[in-house]
Amino acid sequence: MHSDIEVLIQKISRLPGLGPRSARRIVIHLLKNREQIFEPMLMGMKNIYESVKVCPVCSNVDVFEDVCSICADAKRSREVICVVESVSDLWAIERTSCFRGQYHLLKGLLSSIEGRGPEVLMLEKLSERCRQNQVKEIVIALSATVEGQTTGHYIRNFFRGEDVKTTFLAHGIPIGGELDYLDEGTLLTAFSARG
């Protein structure tokens, strides 16, 4: 095997969820199906690599002209903005079709260990957007981790006094979750937030 092929296998094996074995299978699959799979895959990746941009309004990553499809969608409410950590979270929320407002993507969560301060939250930009569009509610949809919740409360504090409500996603028992497998933290939160 030529070293270039080995290098490609190594690169692919470092993708999330893959390892050396699955990377090898993928490369062999591509080599065996040069015209039907390898070429379209390469073209598709090249196209996405060249055309994907970061939306200047909400920082969503997408293929678009001026602003991303969500910001451009006239049918979506401009009065609610959902704060998410990353594109994957935005996609997850979009898959539920439960939210028809706009988004604000962070560049990361606050983390003193990794040296990320409030500048990654771009809250001045969000605040400006809230004023311009008379935004009524900011939904803070961050992970229920220490970093996520710290960041969430920082955002809530930032908007205290401004004319916009901040809400958090509810914590509790996940659907299908069995009580005796739940961690104590979740059970405690679910109890105190009962209603």
Next chain:
Amino acid sequence: MHSDIEVLIQKISRLPGLGPRSARRIVIHLLKNREQIFEPMLMGMKNIYESVKVCPVCSNVDVFEDVCSICADAKRSREVICVVESVSDLWAIERTSCFRGQYHLLKGLLSSIEGRGPEVLMLEKLSERCRQNQVKEIVIALSATVEGQTTGHYIRNFFRGEDVKTTFLAHGIPIGGELDYLDEGTLLTAFSARG
């Protein structure tokens, strides 16, 4: 999400071992790490796509000038040729470092259902190579499936009468295999081939 991104996710999800979820994670990983991961990956794939060829001697798939690195390796014996079904099997054998001869890759196994006749075995070419290099042994390293064994016996019959020995890989209990989990066929073969 733009439809081009969805199409790419779909393409990636059809790769062996992947599904829609892992494909989505991979695409997000690429989009998030545009310079460090997406670009080198794209360059690596493009390079392999453009430079990989099929070896005119053994049909191995590799990056090379005239013949593949195995055919070009002067240290490898020319007196033994190992018949394998595909590049993945060749790589598997190469990883064991137990074989230092040459290879002959089939274009597939004989299959009346899928309409593959003896032409996929390219035995005239193999026979010609045997004569030219005074090959002493053809190792038939095909899967222990019906198609693999049928093809193996076809190859053995083809070379009956010619001045070359054909051998099959041994069948038996795989290393680490527990007796009571083995299928009867394997156990039977292991018994009758005991020694």
